[in-house]
Amino acid sequence: HASNANRAFSNATAFNQDIGSWDVSKVTDMSRMFYNAHAFNQDISSWNVSKVSTMSCMFYNAHAFNQDISSWNVSKVSTMSYMFYNAHAFNQDIGSWDISSLTNAAGMFKGTAMTVDNMDNTLRGWAKLDTAAGESAIQSNITWGIANYTDATARQYLIDTYHWTINGGVFDGNKTIKGGHDADTLHTTATKTTLHGLGGNDTLTGGTTDDILVGGAGNDTLTGAGGRDIFDYGFKNAGNDTITDFTLGNTKTNTNADIIDLSDLLIGYSATSHLSDFVTAAADGGAHTKLTINHNGTGSGNSVTIILKNVAYTTDLLTNLIANGNLVLEAIKPTLMITGSGGANTAANTITFNFSAAIKDGSFTVDDIGITNGTINSGSFTKVSETQYTVMVTPSLGGKHSNVGITVAANTFTDVVGNTNTTIAKNTTKISNLKDQIDINTDLTHWDVSHASDAQKAFFNATTFNQNIGSWDVSQVTNMSHMFLSATAFNQNIGGWDVSKVTDMSYMLHAATVFNQNIGGWDVSKVTDMSYMLSSASAFNQDIGNWDVSKVTTMVWMFWDAKAFNQDIGNWDVSSLTNAIHMFKDTSMTLNNMDSTLRGWAKLDTTAGESAIQNNVGWSIANYTDATARQYLIDTYHWTISGGSFDGSKTIQGNNHANTLNTTAKKTTLHGLGGNDTLTGGATDDILIGGAGNDTLTGAGGRDIFDYGFKNAGNDTITDFTLGNTSINTNADILNLSDLLIGYDS
Structure with missing residues (x-):
């Protein structure tokens, strides 16, 4: 078993093999x-990196x-500096x-595609010392380079509590307001805003819609003001807060019922824990209630208190707060899966839909279900368990190929995270704009789309x-x-x-950042538009050199920002x-592949059609x-070629006038371009390409290749051509006409 994988695939720019089963x-x-390793994008999630x-x-x-x-055990890793630097996808x-062991994470996320949501989740997760999960410590004085964020409270907690130096990333203030270390008065009139008080004794006031209020350190006064407000507690330095207008009520039915979220604050709490070890409630001054929170259930360390103004204490208050969703103690993702069976292709068949929810919801009824092109069979809605339901539907398709759609009302299965809707469909003639219907990752394997003609925007932004x-x-x-535009998880x-039969593939895989499947066998012979087709598809690097693109008129921005793409087309x-x-802007195209593409495109290969x-x-x-192929397209067909730089490390080029070019370096290529040029090689093997005009070429020494690719080469003179068997005579020269001759074969 190897113990050192340092630089194992360093500079292996094309490597993308499945090594997920390796024992590391x-x-x-x-x-x-x-x-x-520009192209690598394989599933290595199961690696044991402990x-x-x-x-x-x-x-x-x-x-x-x-x-x-995310499931990697990195508990012994001490340095993650620049770990994902410029990992663009x-x-x-x-x-x-x-x-627990981390001491350095400088530059970690610089140049990545980290969204604000994923950066916030990482910030909050790292700031939480989860001893119940086995985490033993958060080290002090760490430098961490992050991406753009909104969770200013988590960031500040690491800075204040563990003296971290956090740089990089910009606070996104689009829907978020943050204070400073002193006492702040923050308020909003915008819709759905998050307020971070940070340090000091702050006064935070929401607007008339649903807001999130995060007091942070200090003793804060929080007012929701209107709508459903979430009072969020993530860290044990929250102090003693007062909520002035907490609204009670069942969060499933009352859209103004507020929420106190302790799910990130409590360490080790689960449904089997003793609630009183973590949260207790008591009367405060008669008309109010005081909640006392012990973040780890041990009774030691700091306690957080929350005064609920004008909420009278009763012995069952705490139980009711939890049952009604006003008090969240642990986070459960509110996912819902819907599967269908039956209803093959005829309108008479019955379809059975099965609902499987990740959380219990006793209020889910048949009234929460919407059907298109069908009716729910009377009395067929069945509650199998607290999380399992079934319903039977009779399609009414009128003999046509169409959709049978099923939706679940928003907020039916929900917690503080949000809501879930989905649609299942069969026998469809149009699969465009599916993202308008599908908000979860639904199994569509068995959809019959054989009659569909339009797939425009089918999974647009289906992240x-x-x-x-x-x-x-x-x-x-x-x-x-x-x-698949911005279908950032799709890689099937x-x-x-x-x-x-497809004619338009514009933007088809634009910003599909992980897609890297072999589509080289596609018949694209009818496609006319490939503009932006793979732009920002940062993982894509497949051989598509055999595509028939003879009808394509536009390839503008086709591979722009497809950072891994490096193929000869x-x-x-x-x-x-x-x-x-802008076709190849910001790709990984090597000189060899770009040169092969230049020469191939400059050659009018009539024998190939x-x-x-x-x-x-x-x-x-x-x-x-x-430079010769490039100049031939410019001179002969009046192309405007931009972008890219001429690499002169082993190549010399002239211009469209008469040039005298010579070299003393080893193995150099000389391009005369236009005009009657004089080209002289060095003492070793060189390549001489006169280009347009009547050129005089001298190899001078070694095995020289006199290369002819284009019919404007003129009438050239080679002054010192050395005969001999090239298999045994290392000085025997070569006259290469393979790219010049059209239709020749042996």
């Missing part, structure tokens, strides 16, 4: 393991990586990590969707534009889809192409050395 249980060093002590720079410049590694909540839809019959679909094998038939600006190279095309490329 004895590895102690994973620093720089995937450094510059002995690892250093993860510094582990995913540095791993542009495509975005896997859920990385966007995961790792708030559950045990950071959690990642179901196996590879078996879908999409053979009738003509429009896939925006289909759809390489077997029949897309032969020189075989593409660009007969119809009129615009390709290419009919034309259009004039006046705009094209943005990556760094290159093949």
